[in-house]
């Protein structure tokens with residue numbers, strides 16, 4: 001557990017937000033010998049990387065998969081810190097027991113999704129920045145389920161997703177997990193970073209030669225700022241800039257957070273189900289959940305809801321998620337199934353004022369790699385305000401490792417702006433060791 005430090009009165013670099021991006025930035029700055037502090041609104045570090053302990057298991061409420069694992073710097077860091085990296089393949093391509101979807105139909109769905117991706121890629125190669133849903137085949141049976149997949153991938157339907165931006169994501173197809181939890185890993189890697197907790201920033205005054213930052217714990221002056229707030233928090237103007245930064249706010253609004261929600265449940269008689277398998281609740285609509293059965297062999301089910309469905313269910317809280325999951329699973333597995341599940345932990349990222357959603361997608365028309373929302377968001381302001389986070393990553397947006405790499409990028413920019421040689425910085429090797 002990271003202890004909070006006292007708020008200093010002045011610093012070289014203030015990092016705002018202690019999620020993956022902010023912690024990576026803090027590590028990089030500290031390694032370069034730059035005087036820095038991370039200002040965090042919550043009473044914990046990690047942001048959307050957050051693991052809760054229940055029944056002896058680390059349950060991830062946010063990120064769970066080390067996506068694009070062969071290009072993911074957190075894999076090596078996890079191994080170096082002696083975390084248990086699990087290489088069981090994800091269950092997303094198969095419907096357990098072929099329930100409601102024959103083998104042939106599962107193959108058809110896979111082919112339809114691949115063909116859709118190819119059409120999006122073609123449109124993107126032609127420079128078209130349109131709603132990705134324009135590339136659906138009208139009337140095709142799988143459109144609803146493809147949009148349910150979009151709910152999981154983008155937190156929104158494909159109608160809300162730019163072809164150019166969706167195509168820019170660089171999935172390598174390799175996915176790993178951390179048994180202790182991805183959130184536990186990120187927090188461990190950030191444990192030595194100086195963080196002031198419970199310090200929501202409300203105003204950034206850049207009128208003078210030093211930047212004045214107002215927090216709930218008082219005021220701090222900095223030469224440079226690294227801003228890692230979720231885009232929907234930025235666009236919601238939770239932080240006021242003096243003078244205002246309309247371009248930045250507009251760029252953030254072009255890459256809003258969609259919603260994905262998790263409900264972790266225990267299940268009686270778990271041995272009836274294959275370990276690490278999956279069920280879609282329905283196959284004819286986007287309004288359906290994905291159910292990961294027995295993750296890591298645990299007697300549990302992790303339900304995943306995306307997009308409009310997640311926004312709607314969040315309003316009713318855990319009871320609404322549970323009721324929806326019980327109803328879909330009972331339809332598939334028999335009416336008595338409802339009695340076998342109990343809720344253990346539910347995420348509510350949409351209502352969380354320090355997140356306002358799960359991960360970013362770019363709206364149609366704003367996906368240009370050079371002038372679109374992500375590019376404008378990442379543009380330094382006066383060479384002293386640098387923006388980072390999953391939303392500034394063009395190839396790995398929406399992910400923890402994308403956020404991590406962007407935090408490092410922004411830190412190097414700040415280091416250069418301060419006149420320090422970035423080659424002198426090397427991040428510590430042994431911190432975050434869960435054995436230490």
Ligand SMILES: Cc1cc2nc3c(=O)[nH]c(=O)nc-3n(C[C@H](O)[C@H](O)[C@H](O)COP(=O)(O)OP(=O)(O)OC[C@H]3O[C@@H](n4cnc5c(N)ncnc54)[C@H](O)[C@@H]3O)c2cc1C
Nearest residue numbers: 017019020021041047048063064065201389390398399400
């Ligand atoms: C349900 C879900 C599932 C996911 N699954 C995966 C996955 O499997 N793999 C993957 O790689 N990624 C996944 N992600 C995405 C991943 O968790 C995020 O992309 C990543 O953690 C974002 O890191 P960040 O540093 O950009 O932002 P955050 O983690 O949001 O960090 C921003 C920080 O800023 C703080 N903050 C907010 N407002 C203020 C303020 N006013 N003042 C000071 N601080 C403030 C926040 O509290 C937070 O700590 C998932 C996310 C969710 C929600």
